[in-house]
Amino acid sequence: MHDVIIIGAGPAGCTAAIYAARYKLKTLVLYADLGQMSYAHEVWNYPGIEKIAGTELSGKMMQQAVKQGAELKNEDVVQIKKQKSGFLISTNANKYESKAVILASGLKHKKLNLKGEKEYTGKGVSYCVTCDGPLFADKDVVVIGASNSAVMAALMLKEYAKSVTILCRSEVKADAASMEIIKKSNKIKIINGEPLEIKGERFVKAIKLKDNKEIKAEGVFVEIGLEPSLELAKQLKLKLEKGYIKVNAEQNTNIKNVFAAGNITNRTSLKQIITAAAEGAIAAQTAYRQAK
Ligand SMILES: Cc1cc2nc3c(=O)[nH]c(=O)nc-3n(C[C@H](O)[C@H](O)[C@H](O)COP(=O)(O)OP(=O)(O)OC[C@H]3O[C@@H](n4cnc5c(N)ncnc54)[C@H](O)[C@@H]3O)c2cc1C
Structure with a gap:
């Protein structure tokens, strides 16, 4: 039985x-990937x-968590069940029990839900330019979206x-400096x-539009925003x-011994590393105080 299981290894989860x-709580972090940071x-x-x-920065935060005594496991959490005492947490590989849970699972990229989108994810469709951009050297690519991202x-x-x-x-909305570069780029x-x-x-190979036109594309980057997991x-x-x-100022949710921290909460509209880290620290302190 762990004292606390933290879901997510972004800045909220690592902090x-x-x-x-x-606080000497027996701590396990379960994470699917390195998160938005x-x-x-x-x-x-x-x-x-x-x-x-x-x-x-992500690597440094994870190392620091391990050095302080937390255990980190790269496993995808698929189910959490409330038990008589504590919680049963199932991942793609194992089951764990914990007295408390901190949800720090962040945001995920929104999908378009187009025909072919799922089928070609990883075969030309991507949600991460930083990760996959270099794979499209000398190729024709399309970015779907209209925002700054x-x-x-x-x-x-x-x-x-x-x-x-x-x-x-309709219209692309981004900061003036970036739009200027776009206009000048051939x-x-x-x-x-x-x-x-x-x-x-x-x-x-292509994107088909609603008016039946086709755009040649060897890569499709979907950039239509993020939503909570x-x-x-x-x-x-x-x-x-x-x-x-929904959390209060101590990161409590409406369920006893379930806390949430980081981009997944309603706490602030400033979705940044520093705010996520701060919420993670508060959640751990509340978990510790309520465990005593
Ligand atoms: C391109 C980009 C640039 C950015 N630049 C900056 C910047 O310069 N400065 C700044 O302050 N912020 C920046 N941000 C924002 C910052 O990255 C986020 O605010 C921050 O990472 C949020 O932290 P988090 O811990 O809440 O979530 P995340 O960092 O997203 O971490 C979520 C964690 O939850 C895990 N998870 C989710 N579901 C499950 C599951 N079912 N099972 C197991 N694990 C799960 C994920 O694998 C991940 O480990 C940027 C974001 C992006 C996308």
């Missing part, structure tokens, strides 16, 4: 683990560190790809249209507010 382990090419706004790659993706892709098309329903163009299907053979919250019947887990 919760560092604090919980220092690892997509950050460079982080410039974490106090005390002038500039660092997201993956490096779609523009950032296009700017990054132009360093590798032969051509970059931003496909959006590699990037913006097309208005609604995607209907992602087509291909073994790999992606709520599957586990729903299993526990946690209360939500505006789509995020």
